[in-house]
Amino acid sequence: MQASAFASSHPEQDAAAIAYEAPDAAAVASPAQLRGSEDYVLFVCATLGEVCEQNEANWIRLNGDHDPTANITLQLQTGPLDERLWDVLDEATYQTIAALASRGTGLTPEIEYWVDAGQSEGYWQAERPSRQQIRLPIIVHEASPLWIGADPSTSVVGLDYRPHGVRNVYVTGGALFPTSGSWNPTLTMCGLAQDLADRLG
Structure with a gap:
């Protein structure tokens, strides 16, 4: 609050x-x-x-669009x-x-x-x-579609910022949050980006 x-x-x-x-x-x-x-x-x-991640009515799916910046559809319901x-x-x-x-x-x-x-x-x-x-019917600080973790069976991206099983691709930002409980996650996202830049530098 x-x-x-x-x-x-x-x-x-x-x-x-x-x-x-x-x-x-x-x-x-x-x-x-x-x-x-x-x-x-x-x-x-x-x-x-925070929106509960246990709701089966919520999902992210590929939608067939050839534009990689718009090829997913998100459904989010309370x-x-x-x-x-x-x-x-x-x-x-x-x-x-x-x-x-x-x-x-x-x-x-x-x-x-x-x-x-x-x-x-x-x-x-x-x-x-x-x-x-x-009440505002909006979503802010969308995050967590590619949550980070050491175990490939429970996470999408590894601790090295690479999607499990994928080479030469790195992910950073709010997508990595296992859960997004921050009021404003900007500084955390900047910290993750700086850490990745240091590792790649």
């Missing part, structure tokens, strides 16, 4: 600084949220979970474990917001939640918004 706090007495004047200093595009207060909230602290929480995890993550997010807003007093804080009304507009309400309002 990533939580960011925003407070601005001049939101239009501070818009550029807020966008620049925000830790992530998914965790920044919008101009519409800041407008009229000059006397409040806005908490923006983005919560990320299963029962994913749905349960999503519910847990939602509740954890609400509990985090309540804990941040209570300031350690133990009192129940007065919290309002943003409801998106479309076209960069919305409004605040005391009731928790619906699932449709808070």
Whole structure:
């Protein structure tokens, strides 16, 4: 979970600084949220979970396209474990917001939640918004189709970055992750690429 706090007495004047200093595009207060909230602290929480790899409805297959950059098809659907995890993550997010807003007093804080009304507009309400309002039906940081490991029976790519049984081909990046639980795996991917470059150098 990533939580960011925003407070601005001049939101239009501070818009550029807020966008620049925000830790992530998914965790920044919008101009519409800041407008009229000059006397409040806005908490923006983005919560990320991992898709279960045990779902047989999910797969990656060759599709016959002759272009090697587009010759696979990915099907990814949520299963029962994913749905349960999503519910847990939602509740954890609400509990985090309540804990941040209570300031350690133990009192129940007065919290309002943003409801998106479309076209960069919305409004605040005391009731928790619906699932449709808070859940994004997207996949980020796709990874793990060529997971790395020493044993060819349980991995696709060896510890030398070569697919098992293949010569003169090397793989690096997020594809190697046995599991992709990182919020933002960019630095790990860069580390893997640097390690491969050192080995090949």
